[in-house]
Amino acid sequence: MPFSREWKQEMLTLSSELVDALRDRRPVVALESTVIAHGLPAPENLATAIACEEAVRESGSLPATMAIIDGRPTIGLGGVQLQELAKREDVAKVNPANMSEVISRRGWGATTVAASLHLAAQAGIRTFATGGIGGVHRGAETTFDISADLLALARYKVVTVCAGAKAILDLPRTREVLETLGVPVIGYGTDELPAFYSRTSGLPVDRRADNPAEVVEIARAHWEIGLSTGLLVVVPVPVEDEIPADEIAVVIEEALVAGAELSGKAVTPFLLQRIARQSAGRSLRANISLLRNNARVAGEIAAAGL
Numbered sequence: 001m002p003f004s005r006e007w008k009q010e011m012l013t014l015s016s017e018l019v020d021a022l023r024d025r026r027p028v029v030a031l032e033s034t035v036i037a038h039g040l041p042a043p044e045n046l047a048t049a050i051a052c053e054e055a056v057r058e059s060g061s062l063p064a065t066m067a068i069i070d071g072r073p074t075i076g077l078g079g080v081q082l083q084e085l086a087k088r089e090d091v092a093k094v095n096p097a098n099m100s101e102v103i104s105r106r107g108w109g110a111t112t113v114a115a116s117l118h119l120a121a122q123a124g125i126r127t128f129a130t131g132g133i134g135g136v137h138r139g140a141e142t143t144f145d146i147s148a149d150l151l152a153l154a155r156y157k158v159v160t161v162c163a164g165a166k167a168i169l170d171l172p173r174t175r176e177v178l179e180t181l182g183v184p185v186i187g188y189g190t191d192e193l194p195a196f197y198s199r200t201s202g203l204p205v206d207r208r209a210d211n212p213a214e215v216v217e218i219a220r221a222h223w224e225i226g227l228s229t230g231l232l233v234v235v236p237v238p239v240e241d242e243i244p245a246d247e248i249a250v251v252i253e254e255a256l257v258a259g260a261e262l263s264g265k266a267v268t269p270f271l272l273q274r275i276a277r278q279s280a281g282r283s284l285r286a287n288i289s290l291l292r293n294n295a296r297v298a299g300e301i302a303a304a305g306l
Contacts (some may be wrong), residue, residue, distance in 0.1 A: 030064050030123075184222060237286050
C-alpha cells in the first residue's frame with residue numbers, strides 16, 4: 001500500500017500534473033532515470049528521455065519520470081530537471097540499498113528499476129516502463145551477483161513493461177528466479193522471452209497477451225485473488241532494429257572477457273559501452289528503439305484501465 005498523504009507531502013515531490021492525474025484516476029506511466037544519467041551517451045540520453053515521455057502521452061497516458069533531486073524523491077520531472085540530470089556528473093545510481101544515503105546528503109540520484117518500482121508503488125502508480133530489467137549475472141553461482149530488480153518485481157504491485165532482461169545476463173537463471181519469486185512473465189505479442197537486442201531467447205513466457213486489455217485482465221486477476229507480486233510484460237525490440245541473437249552473442253562474449261576483472265556496479269555500464277562500440281552503434285540504436293516502444297506499450301496498457 002502507498003504511504004499516507006502526509007508522508008508523501010513530506011518525503012515525495014510530485015508534479016502538479018501528476019497530483020491531478022492521480023486524484024482523477026487518469027492513466028500514468030512511471031519512467032526510470034538511470035538510462036538518462038548512466039545508460040545512454042549524450043545527447044541521445046536527453047533526446048530519448050523526451051521521446052519516451054512523448055510516446056506515453058501519445059498513447060493517452062501521463063509520463064512520470066522520476067529521480068532524486070537535491071535529496072528529494074521527485075516524480076514527474078520537468079524539462080529543466082531532465083536537462084540537468086542528463087548533463088550532471090555527480091548523479092548517483094540509486095537502488096533501494098543506497099537511496100536513503102543519497103537522500104540524507106541531499107544529493108542527485110538516477111533511479112534504477114528497483115528504486116523506480118519502490119517510488120511508483122508509494123505514489124500509487126501501477127504501470128512502469130524501462131528498457132531491460134537486471135537479473136542473474138553470469139557466474140552468479142560464485143559471485144552472488146543478482147540484481148535487486150528481481151526482488152523489487154516480487155515486492156511491488158506494479159506492471160513493468162520491458163524488452164526482457166539485459167542480454168549480458170544469464171537469461172535462463174533469471175527466468176528461473178522470476179518463476180521462483182512468483183512474478184508472471186507475460187509475452188506481449190510473443191511466446192518467448194525477448195533477449196533485449198534480439199526478439200527471441202528460446203525461453204518460454206507464462207502467458208501471451210496480444211493487446212493492452214488482455215494485460216489489464218491478467219493483472220487484475222492476479223491481484224484480486226490476493227497475489228502481491230508485480231507482473232513483467234516483455235515486449236520484443238521492433239523488427240527493424242533487432243540484432244539477431246547469433247550476431248550479438250559474439251559481441252557480448254568479447255565484452256564479458258574484456259570486463260572479466262570488474263565487479264559490482266561497474267560491470268553493466270562497462271559492458272553496455274563496450275557492446276555499443278563493438279557493434280558499431282547497432283546496440284545503441286536497438287536500445288533507443290526498444291525504450292520508445294516499451295514506453296508506448298506501457299502507455300497503452302495504463303490507458304486500457306490499469
